[in-house]
Amino acid sequence: MEAARLSEPPDWLERIVLVAIPPAAREGVAGDLWETYCSPRQYAAEALRTVPFVIASQVRRNLNLPAILLQAALIFIFLGGTATLILLPALLLRGAYQEVARPCPQRAIREAILMSSGVMALLLLIMAIWFPLAGRPGLDHFTWLNLFLLGLLLSPLLCLFRAGLILQGDRCTPACPHAFQKGELQKEELARGYRDFQHALLVRNLLEASALTAAAIAGVFFAWNGLLVGLFLLAALYLFVDAVPRAFPATEDFVSLRARYQQDLTRQKQLRRFLCWLWFSPVLMALHTRLMAEHVLQAERPITAMLDCVAAVILCFLAAALTSEYGGRIQENIGLLDRVREKISPA
Amino acid sequence: MTDSLGQFEQIVLTAILALDDNAYGVTIHAKVEDLSRPKKAARGAVYATLDRMEDKGLISSWLSEPTKERGGRSRRHYRIEKSGAKALRESARTAQRLIETIAQNLGGLAWKPPG
Numbered sequence: 001m002e003a004a005r006l007s008e009p010p011d012w013l014e015r016i017v018l019v020a021i022p023p024a025a026r027e028g029v030a031g032d033l034w035e036t037y038c039s040p041r042q043y044a045a046e047a048l049r050t051v052p053f054v055i056a057s058q059v060r061r062n063l064n065l066p067a068i069l070l071q072a073a074l075i076f077i078f079l080g081g082t083a084t085l086i087l088l089p090a091l092l093l094r095g096a097y098q099e100v101a102r103p104c105p106q107r108a109i110r111e112a113i114l115m116s117s118g119v120m121a122l123l124l125l126i127m128a129i130w131f132p133l134a135g136r137p138g139l140d141h142f143t144w145l146n147l148f149l150l151g152l153l154l155s156p157l158l159c160l161f162r163a164g165l166i167l168q169g170d171r172c173t174p175a176c177p178h179a180f181q182k183g184e185l186q187k188e189e190l191a192r193g194y195r196d197f198q199h200a201l202l203v204r205n206l207l208e209a210s211a212l213t214a215a216a217i218a219g220v221f222f223a224w225n226g227l228l229v230g231l232f233l234l235a236a237l238y239l240f241v242d243a244v245p246r247a248f249p250a251t252e253d254f255v256s257l258r259a260r261y262q263q264d265l266t267r268q269k270q271l272r273r274f275l276c277w278l279w280f281s282p283v284l285m286a287l288h289t290r291l292m293a294e295h296v297l298q299a300e301r302p303i304t305a306m307l308d309c310v311a312a313v314i315l316c317f318l319a320a321a322l323t324s325e326y327g328g329r330i331q332e333n334i335g336l337l338d339r340v341r342e343k344i345s346p347a
Numbered sequence: 348m349t350d351s352l353g354q355f356e357q358i359v360l361t362a363i364l365a366l367d368d369n370a371y372g373v374t375i376h377a378k379v380e381d382l383s384r385p386k387k388a389a390r391g392a393v394y395a396t397l398d399r400m401e402d403k404g405l406i407s408s409w410l411s412e413p414t415k416e417r418g419g420r421s422r423r424h425y426r427i428e429k430s431g432a433k434a435l436r437e438s439a440r441t442a443q444r445l446i447e448t449i450a451q452n453l454g455g456l457a458w459k460p461p462g
Contacts, residue, residue, distance in 0.1 A: 053391025
């Protein structure tokens, strides 16, 4: 027993290394490090030499330039240049350390509660410090009470939304790309699944492209920012062009077909992340414009300013929850595909 | 027209080709070190190159069954795709031309092509 333990890395060291390796590469890289284990010192040194490359590679693989630029622009508009510079690396690392599955319900609910409590505490602090310091009237007892009630209401609302997303995801998963769960698939079954996916994508892309075009036209009437209208039109155009399913040769074998399918799934995950943030952008921009309006900023209506901030933070939370739920679902399917074996059909 | 391969990519692709069904992180790294000696190759650089080539569609990967000697984890196996084989063949042709040219010009200095 003791001899067996000597050929394994110590638990504590392995746990540190596992946390450092991005989830998408964890299985292969951690297994390789374990296989070549000689001593704790060698294991730690090898991990130190290897993991930075793996992190950099995952940052590159998950780099979604349009989405990152859009998020950076929103952060810049709301919080300024310094915050953008600080948060940009965090966004890149968040992409690299994306989970390979949907967030578990407990974690999702915990995030919602933490989010609402954190936001309320921060905003209360800002309101309590900033307004009196700026020589403006502070908040009376009635407003304080209102804010606490709002805070109490925020947690269950966000939890409800998160639970709804999880239930929706559970409903989608079995109907989703067919019987990957079986562990064995014939090439024909895989090809059929891929075609079904492409068909569903075609319908979705066309619908979303039409909706984006309609939103851009509406944006012209509602005097949206020109750049935003342009982005909506560009995204719609891309979806129209991208809607045509890519043909795959019938001669392609199981492994190549699977790789092609996985690449398409990854591409869709990246595209949907960008589109999700794009849909939320006009509302965020409108909130920012309202917040910057002179009568709100001059603290004549502190409660309005505060509600706008809360709304903006909640919207960002919703967008992040939607992308992590959808991205997680796609990652789960990619993972299942990774483990599927080819079932040779009887001749 | 295929993308031209960098030198390290050529080495990693050749390692996968040579290892056939047994191409995964540990064996690929060992083979790469063997092919590129006396230079050492960082294992992390091999992973990064594998990821990049997979994104280009030159290779594909999948996970094996978990094994005990890896702490219950799976191996990520790699295989060359058609485009990868084509790119490697082009690189080999270029390398062949280089060897011939060097041999012709350095022949007088008693240079012999390797192998």
